[in-house]
Amino acid sequence: MAFFRPRVSREAEVRYHADQEISKSFPELLEKARQAEQTLRELRAAAVDDIELLAAAREFDKALTDALRAAEAGQRATFGVKAYDDRIARRKARATPAGRMWTDEVERLRTLREENRLSGMPRVPRPVPATL
Secondary structure (H helix, E strand, C coil): CCCCCCCCCHHHHHHHHHHHHHHCCHHHHHHHHHHHHHHHHHHHHCCCCHHHHHHHHHHHHHHHHHHHHHHHHHHHHHHCHHHHCCHHHHHHHHCCHHHHHHHHHHHHHHHHHHHHHHHHCCCCCCCCCCCC
């Protein structure tokens, strides 16, 4: 008696190949985020005004978000094409060394982005509208 192993869906294959392409840009995007972080640190050390600091913090946030999206795509691609349709396959793939590495990297980037959003961006006071 032979057992039938169902193929993965066509949508899963398309998403898998798209994630592979997106994840190829991860090293460049991570380097861009590192440069944006370095610029932000230099501006903080130079004690520039809050407007310039906010612009640099937003640029750092954008670079981190792009790197995070590429890391998430790399994580999904590393898990394999079956993991798009099957949560058990996804959980098993997460337990592999490559899956653990990508999961740690995604968590690290999310934490860094949230830290920047919560405490790294200066709050610029807005003018209060005059009452009539």
